[in-house]
Amino acid sequence: xxxxxxxxxxxxxxxxxxxxxxxxxxxxxxxxxxxxxxxxxxxxxxxxxxxxxxxxxxxxxxxxxxxxxxxxxxxxxxxxxxxxxxxxxxxxxxxxxxxxxxxxxxxxxxxx
Amino acid sequence: xxxxxxxxxxxxxxxxxxxxxxxxxxxxxxxxxxxxxxxxxxxxxxxxxxxxxxxxxxxxxxxxxxxxxxxxxxxxxxxxxxxxxxxxxxxxxxxxxxxxxxxxxxxxxxxx
Numbered sequence: 001x002x003x004x005x006x007x008x009x010x011x012x013x014x015x016x017x018x019x020x021x022x023x024x025x026x027x028x029x030x031x032x033x034x035x036x037x038x039x040x041x042x043x044x045x046x047x048x049x050x051x052x053x054x055x056x057x058x059x060x061x062x063x064x065x066x067x068x069x070x071x072x073x074x075x076x077x078x079x080x081x082x083x084x085x086x087x088x089x090x091x092x093x094x095x096x097x098x099x100x101x102x103x104x105x106x107x108x109x110x111x112x
Numbered sequence: 113x114x115x116x117x118x119x120x121x122x123x124x125x126x127x128x129x130x131x132x133x134x135x136x137x138x139x140x141x142x143x144x145x146x147x148x149x150x151x152x153x154x155x156x157x158x159x160x161x162x163x164x165x166x167x168x169x170x171x172x173x174x175x176x177x178x179x180x181x182x183x184x185x186x187x188x189x190x191x192x193x194x195x196x197x198x199x200x201x202x203x204x205x206x207x208x209x210x211x212x213x214x215x216x217x218x219x220x221x222x223x224x
Contacts, residue, residue: 036215043116043202043215090155099145099168100213102155 002027002093006103013081014111021076021106023065023091032094033074035065038105039087047089050074061085086110113138116205116216124222130191133219137184137205143167144186145213146178149200158201161186190221198223 003026013019025031032051036044048059055067065076074091091103117136125131137144145168146158157170161180180186184205190197200220204213 034212041220043217044204046212046214049212097160097168099157099160099170101157102147104154 002031002095002101004091004093004101004103006089006091006106008106009104010107010109012109012111015083016080019076019078019081019085019108021089021091021108023074023076023103024072025074025091025093026072027093027095029095030069032096033065033067034092034094034100035059035063035074035076036090036092036102037061037087038090044090047076081108081110083110083112113140116203116214118201118203118216118219120219121217122220122222124224125193126224127193127195129193130189131193131221133188133201133203133221135186135188135203135205135216137186137203138207138214141205141207141214142184143206143208144180144184145204145206146186146188147202147204148172149202149218150198155202158188193223195223197221 005024034049035047038044047063048057050057050067058064063078088105088107090105092100094100119134143162145160149155160168164180175191178188200218202218204215206213
């Protein structure tokens with residue numbers, strides 16, 4: 001079965017600084033990969049997804065992620081963080097059967 | 113299109129009781145998945161329904177069950193509630209088998 005590791009539980013960045021959130025997955029075949037964001041008390045919002053093709057995917061809110069098969073990684077990046085980006089971010093991997101596995105999440109704090 | 117809706121948003125029950133949660137997917141989506149989110153275990157997959165049939169099931173006891181109606185609305189039932197069932201229960205709908213899931217705001221269940 002597929003699994004996901006998010007090595008960083010909590011990250012703090014200054015507003016305007018760049019951001020990279022790490023995600024490593026384990027799956028035998030080509031996975032479906034996702035990043036979601038969750039604000040406190042809310043559901044999850046899909047930021048971006050990768051199925052195939054171009055390994056650099058663009059998402060909403062200025063986020064992008066790069067799929068690196070050799071490293072089994074799908075890291076999320078943003079060139080300039082805004083205070084409103086403070087939230088919890090989840091990486092997820094699917095096998096095409098709507099049974100997704102989520103990472104433990106990375107909580108992002110943005111300093112003014 | 114309206115998003116995924118879940119009712120109720122908040123629920124307080126006592127041990128031993130049972131509870132039913134409801135989820136209305138995005139119009140046209142035939143797949144509905146349920147997840148349990150707790151601080152300790154994170155996001156865990158409960159089950160997925162497609163066209164009124166359970167297709168996938170996570171590793172939860174039989175006290176957790178669900179069903180889907182012909183209009184794709186889904187209900188989740190938990191019987192004989194335990195303190196550990198306190199969690200945010202998230203429902204997600206998907207239009208296809210690419211794991212692109214859209215989440216509702218969740219139902220916060222507290223078991224006393």
